[in-house]
Amino acid sequence: MNIKDLYIDFFVSKGHKQIPSAPVVPENDPSVLFNTAGMQPLIPYLMGIPHPYGKRLVDYQKCVRTNDLDEVGDTTHHTFFEMLGNWSLGDYFKEDSIKWSYEFLTSVLKIPNERLAVTVFAGNEVLNKDTEARDLWLQAGIKESHIAETVEDNFWAAGDTGPCGTDTEIFYFRSDDDIPEVFDPEDDRWVEIWNNVFMQYNRTSDGKLEELKNKNIDTGMGYERIVSALEGVNDNYKSSIWKDVISYIESLTDVKYEDNPTSMRIIADHIRTAVFISADNSGIKPSNTDQGYILRRLIRRAIRHAKELNIDINSNWDTEIAKLIINKYKKYYDELSKNEQVVYDVLTNEKIKFNRTLEKGLREFEKVSNKDIDGITAFHLFDTFGFPIELTTELASEKGLKVDAEGFMKKFKEHQELSRTASAGKFKGGLSGNGEIETRYHTATHLLNAALKVIVSPNCHQKGSNITVERMRFDFSCDHKLTDEEKSKVEDLVNKWINDGLDVNVQEMKKEDAIKSGAECMFIEKYPDIVTVYSIGDVSKELCGGPHVKNTREIGKFKIIKEEASSAGVRRIKAIIE
Numbered sequence: 001m002n003i004k005d006l007y008i009d010f011f012v013s014k015g016h017k018q019i020p021s022a023p024v025v026p027e028n029d030p031s032v033l034f035n036t037a038g039m040q041p042l043i044p045y046l047m048g049i050p051h052p053y054g055k056r057l058v059d060y061q062k063c064v065r066t067n068d069l070d071e072v073g074d075t076t077h078h079t080f081f082e083m084l085g086n087w088s089l090g091d092y093f094k095e096d097s098i099k100w101s102y103e104f105l106t107s108v109l110k111i112p113n114e115r116l117a118v119t120v121f122a123g124n125e126v127l128n129k130d131t132e133a134r135d136l137w138l139q140a141g142i143k144e145s146h147i148a149e150t151v152e153d154n155f156w157a158a159g160d161t162g163p164c165g166t167d168t169e170i171f172y173f174r175s176d177d178d179i180p181e182v183f184d185p186e187d188d189r190w191v192e193i194w195n196n197v198f199m200q201y202n203r204t205s206d207g208k209l210e211e212l213k214n215k216n217i218d219t220g221m222g223y224e225r226i227v228s229a230l231e232g233v234n235d236n237y238k239s240s241i242w243k244d245v246i247s248y249i250e251s252l253t254d255v256k257y258e259d260n261p262t263s264m265r266i267i268a269d270h271i272r273t274a275v276f277i278s279a280d281n282s283g284i285k286p287s288n289t290d291q292g293y294i295l296r297r298l299i300r301r302a303i304r305h306a307k308e309l310n311i312d313i314n315s316n317w318d319t320e321i322a323k324l325i326i327n328k329y330k331k332y333y334d335e336l337s338k339n340e341q342v343v344y345d346v347l348t349n350e351k352i353k354f355n356r357t358l359e360k361g362l363r364e365f366e367k368v369s370n371k372d373i374d375g376i377t378a379f380h381l382f383d384t385f386g387f388p389i390e391l392t393t394e395l396a397s398e399k400g401l402k403v404d405a406e407g408f409m410k411k412f413k414e415h416q417e418l419s420r421t422a423s424a425g426k427f428k429g430g431l432s433g434n435g436e437i438e439t440r441y442h443t444a445t446h447l448l449n450a451a452l453k454v455i456v457s458p459n460c461h462q463k464g465s466n467i468t469v470e471r472m473r474f475d476f477s478c479d480h481k482l483t484d485e486e487k488s489k490v491e492d493l494v495n496k497w498i499n500d501g502l503d504v505n506v507q508e509m510k511k512e513d514a515i516k517s518g519a520e521c522m523f524i525e526k527y528p529d530i531v532t533v534y535s536i537g538d539v540s541k542e543l544c545g546g547p548h549v550k551n552t553r554e555i556g557k558f559k560i561i562k563e564e565a566s567s568a569g570v571r572r573i574k575a576i577i578e
Contacts, residue, residue, distance in 0.1 A: 003109070003226060004060045004084065004332065010104050011058035011086045014096075019051075019059045021333065024080075025282040025291060027465060033291050034064035034277075038085035039197075039218045044545050045089055046163055046199060046216050052508045052530040055091035060084050060223065062276055062333065066294050072269050073262040075235040076191075079298065080273035082223035090214025094133055097196050097217045101170060102140040105194075109230060113141050115173045117183035117190060121166035122149035126209065130154070133168050133198070146183040153185070156197045156218075163199050163212065170194040172229040193229060194221040237265050244324050245272075252317055253309040263305035270302040271321045271347075278346040279326075279339040282464045282475075285567045286350045292567070299350045304388055313355065318347045361385030365392070369399055375407015382408070383415065440555045440577055441472040443504060443536070443548045444494070447558070448474055448573065449520070450540040451493040456486055461520070463570050471561070471576050478571040482563050494558045502537030502552045509533060511543075519543050 008018050022041035024034050035041055038061035045051040061083045071077040088097070105111045118137050123129030129149065137147055157164035173179050175189040183190065199216040201209040228239045237246060237257075245268045246257055257264055277284050277295045286296035303313060311317050322343050330336040336343075364385055368377050373396055381387035393403045445465050452460040456478060464475040482490075509517075511531045519533050521543035534548055535541045549555060556577040566572040 003230070004082070004223065006108055007060070007084045007104070007221070008058055010108055011056075011100070014056070014100055016056040016058040016086055017053040019053055019057050021059060021061045023280050023282060023335075024062045024064050024276050025280050025284060025464065033066070033294060035061065036063055036065050037061070038063070038083035038220050039087070042087060042218075043163075044547065046087070046218060048214065049546050051089060052532050055089045057087040057089070058085065060332070064273060064277065064294075069297075073266050075237065075265075076225070078224060078236070078269050078273075080269070080276050084221040084223055084226075086217070086219050088217035090216060093200075093215050093217060094198055095136055097198070097219065098133065098136040098140060098168065101194060101196060101219070102137075102142070105170070106141070109226075111172065111230070113143075114146075114179050116142060117146035117148070117171045117173070117185075118142055119148045119150050119154055119169045119171070119185050121154040121168075122151050124151050127155075127166065130166050130168070130198075133166070137168070145181055148183050148185050150185065156195075156199075157203060161203050161205055163216070164201050164203050164209070165197055165199040165215075167195055167197040170196070172226075174229050174232075174234055191225055191229060192222075193226050195219065235261075237261070237268065242268055244328075245321055248321060248324060249309070249311075252311045252315075255309050260309060263308045266305045267302045267309075268321070270298040271318060272325050274298045274302070274347065275322050275325045275336070275343050276333075278343045279333075279335045281335055281339070283567060283570060285346060286353075287567065295346070296350060299347060300354050303351060303354055304391075313351065318351060319344045322347060357385055358387075361387045365395055369396060369401060372396075372402045373404065375404040375409075375411055378403055378405070378408040379411035379415070382412070437469045437577075438467050439547045440549055441467045442546075443552065444555050444558055444575070444577055445472060445474055446534065446536055446540045446542055446544070446548075447494045447497050447552070447555075448472075448490070448575065449476070449542070450536075451490045451497075452476055452478075454493060455489045456482065463566070471574055474573045474575070475566045475570050476573070477569060479569060481565070482571065487560050487563055491558060491560050497537070497539055498552045498555050498558060500537065500552065502539065504548050504550055504552065505535045506546070506548075507533045507535070514543055517541065 012018060022035055026032060026035050026040065032040070038059065039046065041061070042057070051057065062080070063083050064080050066079055068077060069079055072079055086100075105116060106113060120133045120137070121127065121130040134147055138144060153169065154167050155164070156167045169192050171183070171185065171190040172193045173189060174191045177189060180187070197218040199218050200212055202212050203209055224236050224239070224241060227241055228236045231239050233239050236242070246264055249264050249267055250257060274295060277291065284291045284295055286292055286299060288296070302318070306313060306317060326336045326340055326343065361381060365381060365387070373392065378389060378392050381392050382389060389403070389405060389408050393405065396403045445462070445467070449460075449462050459477065461477045462474065463477055466473040508530060511529050514531050514533050517533075519541045531543045532545060533541060534544050534546065536552060558575060558577055560573055560575045562574040564572050
């Protein structure tokens with residue numbers, strides 16, 4: 001049986017309810033481009049909103065992280081991964097969390113006790129050492145020399161403010177060497193496989209830690225890591241998760257995996273991530289901004305490394321890899337079957353566009369290659385035309401020219417730092433920052449969705465939203481640019497409903513009953529069988545996790561500031577409330 005199934009079955013036997021994976025593109029969370037952890041979609045519930053499935057939850061969550069994209073190519077890094085998680089929302093705490101983690105690892109997965117080690121919070125000037133967690137691990141069966149203490153790695157927080165707490169990390173000794181008597185968390189042979197967060201504090205704006213009314217458990221286990229550990233491989237890409245994809249890539253070229261593992265890992269990883277992003281029901285397409293930029297970069301990086309392996313780029317190598325991935329994961333994620341052709345079209349169209357870009361880059365290279373190429377020019381070729389520095393160096397060498405690789409790296413690092421800084425500024429807040437203003441904006445998106453159906457077309461449906469304290473952004477399906485009259489009428493109707501003082505009511509019901517009642521939702525697959533439905537008067541009814549105002553008068557005056565194209569068949573409205 002698949003480890004995902006074993007994990008779900010185990011925690012269901014402990015009274016947990018399975019919830020479906022949220023989409024990879026988050027809803028109403030501007031803090032990140034993608035869902036980066038299993039707990040991220042659950043932040044509102046960890047902060048106190050009741051979950052329709054109760055206080056014990058379990059799932060496997062699709063995650064995308066691109067902060068260390070350049071590290072992909074080694075044995076452990078991935079841009080897409082799956083996170084197994086179990087949660088207690090004000091129910092059980094440290095004792096059951098630690099006891100069940102140990103039981104699952106040793107009794108269900110049959111991991112020998114001596115291959116396990118843990119870290120616990122060492123204590124600092126604010127919080128005492130977590131002796132309770134240490135004692136519980138000793139009771140479970142972990143020997144004292146396999147328990148280490150840290151401060152930085154054993155405290156977790158949702159952000160600068162919000163829920164936080166100490167944690168305990170579980171490690172597996174992934175090596176054929178003799179197992180050390182004393183556990184050293186800095187020893188790379190010990191691989192972290194599971195993190196249990198004891199979420200018992202709220203950090204205020206002035207940095208103080210206050211005890212939460214409800215203490216929560218938030219855990220996360222990396223699926224790729226645990227599979228590799230159990231299969232006894234020191235390279236994630238040699239596990240069963242990747243075996244068929246790597247074998248197929250080898251069949252396309254005379255190169256064996258051992259001869260160029262870096263390029264094969266990058267191709268396998270990036271195509272898998274591209275499959276999940278393009279299959280997401282949010283309709284992300286390759287572009288030069290936000291999620292579309294990441295998707296484009298992943299596909300083009302995979303193409304570049306396919307060229308490294310002398311794969312025929314114009315063949316269907318990319319869609320064949322995608323097919324292997326879809327067949328492997330569609331049992332768990334329905335959108336892969338539903339949007340299969342979309343995935344193939346995205347890969348094929350981006351490959352065609354990139355080939356054109358490379359041709360333009362070659363022409364640009366000819367213009368600048370009458371002398372040695374400085375770092376700024378080399379970076380321009382990379383940034384604008386997708387020319388990797390290796391290609392620029394190779395072409396220059398053929399002409400007897402030199403390339404300032406050091407100057408290129410300086411510009412490249414400046415670009416990385418600028419991107420990180422811009423992201424930190426643009427995507428601040430997040431679900432953990434759902435304060436009064438964000439809550440007002442959240443309810444306003446429901447009214448805007450309803451107004452678009454009345455004024456523009458009943459076929460307008462939400463495709464995504466992004467909320468900060470400054471504004472709201474709302475993407476919706478529409479085949480034309482809104483006229484000034486349409487925008488004015490939509491704005492007026494939203495404000496009418498606000499001024500009408502409509503009550504916002506909440507109900508819990510079966511998902512099929514909610515749909516039958518006319519309730520709308522953006523991602524039907526992300527909701528469990530029991531759902532929360534928010535109704536605003538008789539003008540709006542949607543499945544939603546909240547939070548919302550009690551009455552529309554609390555929202556304020558609604559004003560559209562911009563309407564523009566987002567992607568093919570999708571328009572975007574930016575609006576503020578005053």
